[in-house]
Amino acid sequence: MSSLTFFGGVNEIGGNKILFEDKGTKIMLDFGMSFSLSGKYFSEFLQPRKCNCLEDFITVGLLPKIKGIYREDYLKHAGWPKEEKGLDAVLISHAHADHSAFIHHLRKDIPIYASPETLAIFNTLETTGSGGFKDFCNFTCSFEYKSKKDGSGYTKIIGDAAKSPRIIKPVDFNKKFRIDSVEITPYEVDHSVPGSTAYIIHASQGTILYTGDYRFHGYRSEATEKMIDAACEYEIDYIITEGTRANEEKGNTESDVFSRVSEFVEDTKKLSVINFPSRDIARLKTFHKVAQETGKKLVLDLKQAYLLDQLSLLGKDYPTTDDPNLYFFAEKKNWGLIGRDDYPIELILQDYDKWERKYLQKGNILNFRDIKISQNDYMFYCNYFLLNELIDIKPEKGSKYIRSVCEPFDEEMELDEKRVKNWLNLFGLDGPHQIHASGHASGPEIFESIDKIKPKKIIPIHTESIQCFEKQYSNLIHAETAKKIII
Numbered sequence: 001m002s003s004l005t006f007f008g009g010v011n012e013i014g015g016n017k018i019l020f021e022d023k024g025t026k027i028m029l030d031f032g033m034s035f036s037l038s039g040k041y042f043s044e045f046l047q048p049r050k051c052n053c054l055e056d057f058i059t060v061g062l063l064p065k066i067k068g069i070y071r072e073d074y075l076k077h078a079g080w081p082k083e084e085k086g087l088d089a090v091l092i093s094h095a096h097a098d099h100s101a102f103i104h105h106l107r108k109d110i111p112i113y114a115s116p117e118t119l120a121i122f123n124t125l126e127t128t129g130s131g132g133f134k135d136f137c138n139f140t141c142s143f144e145y146k147s148k149k150d151g152s153g154y155t156k157i158i159g160d161a162a163k164s165p166r167i168i169k170p171v172d173f174n175k176k177f178r179i180d181s182v183e184i185t186p187y188e189v190d191h192s193v194p195g196s197t198a199y200i201i202h203a204s205q206g207t208i209l210y211t212g213d214y215r216f217h218g219y220r221s222e223a224t225e226k227m228i229d230a231a232c233e234y235e236i237d238y239i240i241t242e243g244t245r246a247n248e249e250k251g252n253t254e255s256d257v258f259s260r261v262s263e264f265v266e267d268t269k270k271l272s273v274i275n276f277p278s279r280d281i282a283r284l285k286t287f288h289k290v291a292q293e294t295g296k297k298l299v300l301d302l303k304q305a306y307l308l309d310q311l312s313l314l315g316k317d318y319p320t321t322d323d324p325n326l327y328f329f330a331e332k333k334n335w336g337l338i339g340r341d342d343y344p345i346e347l348i349l350q351d352y353d354k355w356e357r358k359y360l361q362k363g364n365i366l367n368f369r370d371i372k373i374s375q376n377d378y379m380f381y382c383n384y385f386l387l388n389e390l391i392d393i394k395p396e397k398g399s400k401y402i403r404s405v406c407e408p409f410d411e412e413m414e415l416d417e418k419r420v421k422n423w424l425n426l427f428g429l430d431g432p433h434q435i436h437a438s439g440h441a442s443g444p445e446i447f448e449s450i451d452k453i454k455p456k457k458i459i460p461i462h463t464e465s466i467q468c469f470e471k472q473y474s475n476l477i478h479a480e481t482a483k484k485i486i487i
């Protein structure tokens, strides 16, 4: 017997957590965070408490109550009984938080399957990220202590001493692998983060296609096409498809973004200030191409430098940190010594985390002084958290701001957007000018894909527009949260 149980992503965009069971083998497809549920109870300064282990997450419904999947250090600290391992693997579709953020909470002995790009992003998040809930590839055991060597008391085990690797299984696109009796083939798909993966799962009771998030209008569109072709060759019994934009027509493509940004940057007399999702490498490539064609220098942040270095280890065509059109911005941190000649370099370096220091002495590092004196030369990547750097850069009249992210979809994002506008007004920056392409396929594209694949049953998830599927198809299965579907 096989079954699917949806613990997230039902009538909501994101939060995918799908348990697939086949003859005693249990595999989780994604283990992400529901943004809507998280926003219902938590905000920037009201967060689930780590010291409460799983209880805060489970109480509000962010994590499902399933035995045998959660980390043993948390169970022990909370005084919950020990559990036998109850999950054989987790397959991750891509490195967006709504698909992967809760890996943190999983047991160390559950193997994590993901594409090399996804793992590169996880490594980057672990090294450069700030929040407390990481542990994607490396597991940091919490709440352990030991007696001091001299017998004078106890000490908490923290830092490297608490770290050990998880069981990580990088997947090769198009190459079948096996978990017990279940055969799985991963396929690359185009999305707004590199290495996004769809999985075709051959189970005893039929073949399942889990699409993850996908689109056809980025630079990897042929990957999505190939995945659809592969799915057509198998008889797909069940398609679990995303439907984020099922209610929308086709929109901008990544190439449209490139053309519009090019024109825009050419028209800008002074500084071009830009914002785009930090790990959207397709968008990064778009701005990079614009920089090459307009003779500008694209200034990224240090976290992006780290990610590009991780991706370049994969030997594919990702831009490298040595690229002549790429520069990296050292923001003011701690004592704010960057850009000051009256302090020795050792002290300046001490303002930064260890991983950042190797970049600071390279020739392509810029600080606010460099940008301030030569504003027409640069396209300055300025996310929400870098806005205060504009105080030092002092954008001159004629500078413009390009907003290359999705429109705000909740109150908190709207409030942030108001703040961005206040900053732009403060400096007389022209903008925001919205130039963006979505990470998701449109309704017509999703339906066309389904029509090609001809699955026996359709399970739409990651959507608030299930009615659009209802209008098109009679062979729908309506998933219900935590209710097992026998297949």
Ligand SMILES: [Zn+2]
Pocket: 094, 096, 191, 213, 439
């Ligand atoms: Zn996504």
